[in-house]
Amino acid sequence: MFNKIIKEEGVSTLWRGCTPTVIRAMVINLVMLVSFDEIKEKYNKWKNVKDSEEARIIAATASGILPA
Secondary structure, X not given: OHHHHHHHHOHHHHHOOHHHHHHHHHHHHHHHHHHHHHHHHHXXXXXXXXXXXXXXXXXXXXXXXXXX
C-alpha cells in the first residue's frame, strides 16, 4: 500500500496530515505541563509542604483531565 502511494503520489503525501496532528499534540502537552506545575505548586502551598508525592499524583490526574 505504501509503495503504491509513494510511486503514484510521492513520499510527501504520506506526511500530508502531519501538521495538524503535531500542533494538536504540542497544545495538549503545553496545557498538561503548565497545569501540572501550577496545580502542584498551589497544592503544596495549601498544605504548607515543600514537595509531596500526594501533590504530584493530584496534579498529574488533574492535568491529564484538563485537555480532554
